Amino acid sequence: MSCDSGSDEDKEDKPKFKKYRPVVGKVQPIIEEDMVFKNRAQCVEAIRQHAILNGKAITFEKNDTDRVRTHCVAPCPWKILASSITKEDRITLQVKTSNLNHKHCGWVWTNKLLNSSWLARTYFKEFKIKPSWPVTEIVEQVMGDFNVKISVVMAYNARKKAIKKMEGSYVEQYGKLWDYCGEMGLINAIMNLLPCVEHRHCVRHLHSNMKRARHIGQAVKERLWSLARATYMGRFKSIMEEFKKEDDAAFKWLAKHEAHHWSRSHFSEAPKCDMLLNNLCIPCAHALAVFRESRKKVEGIVHHYYQKQTYINTYKHVMYPMNGMDMWEKTDKPPIQPPHYARKSGRPKKCRRREVDEPPPAEDGTKKMKRHLKKLRCRRCGGKGHNVRTCPSGLEAPRSKEKQCSQVITQPTFSQPSQPTPIVTRAPKALARRGGAAPRGGAP
Numbered sequence: 001m002s003c004d005s006g007s008d009e010d011k012e013d014k015p016k017f018k019k020y021r022p023v024v025g026k027v028q029p030i031i032e033e034d035m036v037f038k039n040r041a042q043c044v045e046a047i048r049q050h051a052i053l054n055g056k057a058i059t060f061e062k063n064d065t066d067r068v069r070t071h072c073v074a075p076c077p078w079k080i081l082a083s084s085i086t087k088e089d090r091i092t093l094q095v096k097t098s099n100l101n102h103k104h105c106g107w108v109w110t111n112k113l114l115n116s117s118w119l120a121r122t123y124f125k126e127f128k129i130k131p132s133w134p135v136t137e138i139v140e141q142v143m144g145d146f147n148v149k150i151s152v153v154m155a156y157n158a159r160k161k162a163i164k165k166m167e168g169s170y171v172e173q174y175g176k177l178w179d180y181c182g183e184m185g186l187i188n189a190i191m192n193l194l195p196c197v198e199h200r201h202c203v204r205h206l207h208s209n210m211k212r213a214r215h216i217g218q219a220v221k222e223r224l225w226s227l228a229r230a231t232y233m234g235r236f237k238s239i240m241e242e243f244k245k246e247d248d249a250a251f252k253w254l255a256k257h258e259a260h261h262w263s264r265s266h267f268s269e270a271p272k273c274d275m276l277l278n279n280l281c282i283p284c285a286h287a288l289a290v291f292r293e294s295r296k297k298v299e300g301i302v303h304h305y306y307q308k309q310t311y312i313n314t315y316k317h318v319m320y321p322m323n324g325m326d327m328w329e330k331t332d333k334p335p336i337q338p339p340h341y342a343r344k345s346g347r348p349k350k351c352r353r354r355e356v357d358e359p360p361p362a363e364d365g366t367k368k369m370k371r372h373l374k375k376l377r378c379r380r381c382g383g384k385g386h387n388v389r390t391c392p393s394g395l396e397a398p399r400s401k402e403k404q405c406s407q408v409i410t411q412p413t414f415s416q417p418s419q420p421t422p423i424v425t426r427a428p429k430a431l432a433r434r435g436g437a438a439p440r441g442g443a444p
Helices: 038-055 116-121 122-128 136-145 152-167 170-175 177-184 201-213 218-229 233-248 248-255 287-294 308-313 401-406 429-434
Strands: 057-065 068-069 079-084 092-099
Touching: 038 057, 038 068, 116 122, 116 152, 122 152, 136 152, 170 177, 170 201, 201 218, 218 233, 218 248, 233 248
Parallel strands: none
Antiparallel strands: 057 068, 068 079, 079 092
């Protein structure tokens, strides 16, 4: 039986001000007056997204931990001032002064706020599909999507960062070798469930106690709810490590409270309820209700693919899957260090070295043997080992049948002989004045 708990966080007291919802890609960010950002980084990314999508030359006057002041190029009146929401909470920022209307500012084709990290996040799915996406096509894609011109170097760095995020660091992969060995040696067994009663804490009241202990802020609240919603140990430990780096004091306070009281990752499987608040658990509607109303047997309605015997035949060969890296049990052994890597000069090779007798790969997928593996035959003298160009004999190479057939044969044309053109001479001007005439038919 499953439970429809809904959104646990939405059942808390609604905040007085709107919270910013992060967006990625071509989605316009919604920035309003009195809006709340969980930290400075989120506020800066929202302004960056607005500047890139709208083609505005926005600059930052102040970019501190508890204050962000930015404005558009003059004479545009657009500006934003976000500072700490309270004196106690110096991390959460709120828009205090703003003018969100752009006037007298044109479109900029080279935006300084657009960097390789933003491109790597925006086109992460495209880089995942095409890891070898040419940088020239990346530049054209960005120009077509955002009307912004970027350099080839920026496109290359964006692709490099996206690939690194997908593949991970080789140092971290070497450090998980011991955990991998431990995971391969785990024995898959089913534990017997014993009925028991658990005592759980309401996460909303737990957050209220954190605020009373002076651990406040939007970032702390989101971390707490992420830890409460974690469904396995690996995810819980990963968020706790991030929480420790972000706020060590709040981490120590939360570590004193046992996680099996408030986190789903530590809940027992005996009670079929994973509620995080002090509310009633209402069962969901199942397909059995439909069968009950129709008064028909289940075997006659369900397809035979969903019958027990079909399921047994499909999975009669047991294949034990392997858990993901975040679910591996960590060992106490020191991490294995990777070998020393020295970057060589020049462009790194993407293709492997092929053997001498191995044909090179073709772009269209066809296999073409190397020329030195075939025996050449001369069409001029008929000898082997050379061709017409290097033939030592002075014989004329015979034409192939294809060339002979493809030659166009033209019929000769006959024309009538042309008549000779008579030569006509004119009399000099002096002779014409005297009344004389020049003789016809040629020279005198």
